Amino acid sequence: MTGFQVEDRAKLRRAWGEQAIQAAMQSRWPQAVELNRNILGLFPNDVDALNRLGRALREQGQFREARESYRRAVEVDPNNNIARRNLESLANVQVDSAPVEAQQQLNPTIFSAESGKSGNATIVGVPDRALLARMAVGDQVYLHADGRALLVRNRAGETLGQVETRIAQRLIDLMQGGNKYAAALLTPEDGTYRVIINETFRDPSQAGRTSFPPRGDAAALPRSYIKESLIRPVDYDEDDEDGDVERDFTVEVDPETEDTAEPTEFDDEQPPE
Template identity: 35%
Template sequence: MAEFAERSKPRAQFVDEAINLALQSKWTEAAQVNRAILDRFGPEEETLNRLGKAYTELGQVDEAVTAYEGSLKVNPVNPIAQKNLTRLRSLRAGKAPVPASQAKLDIDAFIEETGKTAVTALHVHADETACSKVSGGDPVKLIPEGDSMTVETARGIALGHLEHVMGRRLIKFIEGGNRYSGAVASCEGTNIKIILRETYQDPRFYGKPSFPVKKGGREEFRPYAKESLITRTSEVEEVEEESEEPIEELEGMHTLEPGEEDAVDTADSDEDTRKEDIY
């Protein structure tokens, strides 16, 4: 019976399992789940990128290279596979050890579909010294306070609060049963950005994305991974779309700046959201 249940699991459930294992730095198990996805559903660039990441963290350079090469066979211009292949081939040629990840959370693990993840700037009420105690990839937690959503690190360092509309939206979802994880994306002075991911959606919110995208830009987005903000020095890349407001979707993520009320409606206004955007 258990074997039948495993065989009947939908792809989205496998993907969630692989991502959650990566969030916990359980790279051996993450690699196993991603291999299972490939065996069951065939070659997929996102899965191959996740597998390459897991092998990299395990120090298995040859296997990581093979995984990223497989991703490029599916999509020859996949920037994540290209970037990681260049780095890994250099490491292999120089026989240098693969640097181990020092953080518990990896931004690569936030690979997901539109509506599930977002990068947003905080309204900061911390002093400039906060960033000397924080680095990219540090886990953050969301703390509802009235109708505002305060953000602090797992170690209790206060960072700021979410834009009001977004904060109220997530408070409603959290009170209804949704769960979220997050991490610092970048921190410079009083400019702090975090990345958030919906880790569980209560059935009552089916069809209502946590982070809705402007309808006019929906077709321009593709969910695939970007370079880690934890183990690399690259920062969150911002992509200019033709719309008036910046929206990012390099990993199934988009950027939400304070005041983007059009991009983040209240939860009751999403009746026309497409089911394809939700697991």
Template identity: 35%
Template sequence: MEEPALARQDEKQRIRRKLQEKAVELAAMNRWEEALETNQQILGLGEDVDTFNRLGKALMELGRYSDAHDAYQQALRITPTNSIARKNVARLDALLARGFESGQVHLKPRQQVDMRMFITETGRTAITTLVDVPRSPAVDALVTGEKMTFRVEGRNVYVIDADGTVVGRLEPKLGQRLAELINGGNRYLAAIAQSDPRSVRLLIRETYQDPAQRNRISFPGKLGEAAAYVSSLRYEEYEDLLDDEEHTDEIDVVDEEYLTTDEEEEIGLEEIEQDMGDDDDGIEE
């Protein structure tokens, strides 16, 4: 009599694991509507803190801030000390306290970028921390993978969201370099790597090199850390994804704290400064 019950339990766990894998894959591809539906299916098989966290993440990415807040609160109901849920509840509290509900922060839909596009050869991809980041609801609502555009003004390169709001500026040396390259015909893709109350980090990839710029590397220096950083983002905020030992052996989950350390090597400013040395005389004040 016990064997059929055990078989049913094993089958339920197998289905749950497959759905969990699917939910993470969908999140990695920024397919948030499907991720939302998949996590709701998992909850139908039983509640757990990780699924509520994933549900909250999907809802937040879709701009459903009140619903996301509720999902993270459910995670805290199960595990009051869960750091992911606590962090996101605090973030959503700040947004909701300002009266921002669905669709009120972003006038246009967020454009999401597949972060795997930033895993490329050295010299074409960089990660950097923005300067002059304003305190604003638009910045508070930034999410990983959100596409940004550049606006060049003289030597400065401003980072712009889908609504045309400035969310920061590239630091001066990098900004000057990219301003020259963009004006010379190069094109770049940019997406938010990380956003929190302390800083906003941006991933940049060269998508087109103008023939006139063929002898200039966009991002000189050692940039291998940018690719490693992107790889870690695949499981951002999911370090407690599965409690099952057998399954966690199959997935290389990166600890959340990796994303907030200073170990990643950002673009080599000495290399940029050296490379720009020959061009300084030709730059207008």
């Protein structure tokens, strides 16, 4: 490979990068590992490939190797937030622990821009932070009403925590009325985990009741693997039980931030060397 012309090396890098992204989006992690390692064989300092390799290794439960890949990315680019955040979350993971069951990534298009249908909430009452740390941003989680608690569970049925009370109570009532919701993990910030929740079905009996009635100024949604940093839900009013007053719920792409949004593991924005 060392004899390749610069142009040939660049073409291979682009081709392998595109294939690696597709493999990861389809959860073909062993192939993603191989493709990213191919890139690193030609370009050892490719931070995008290092981050993607770390993600693919992490998904397979190879936490020690994933940590090393992210450590190398930080060594090359000390300001790379993707690698730094993953290193921070992997610090809570026992490297010899068994991997969690493969999680399903939610398609970001399910998160509706329709007023009042999407919001985000803090996960509280976390019984095992290491279990949450072993999951990835964008992984699907499942909401389960247990009395007046709204549990957040992974695909294996393990409880990750609970939706914060002020949001849980309203959603439980709506779920008992027939509404359905999808949820996914967001990027943790300062050790706090959050979920984005979307109403996927509104029962006719709940017509006129808004899942996330807005209140106050828009708050920036934490960045995540699927670039929810471009989505801005506003706060919701738990007192507006009947949804009689339905104000603007801002979920939009900000043209000023679209080009400067933080890259994900699957962005391959570095120009070929």
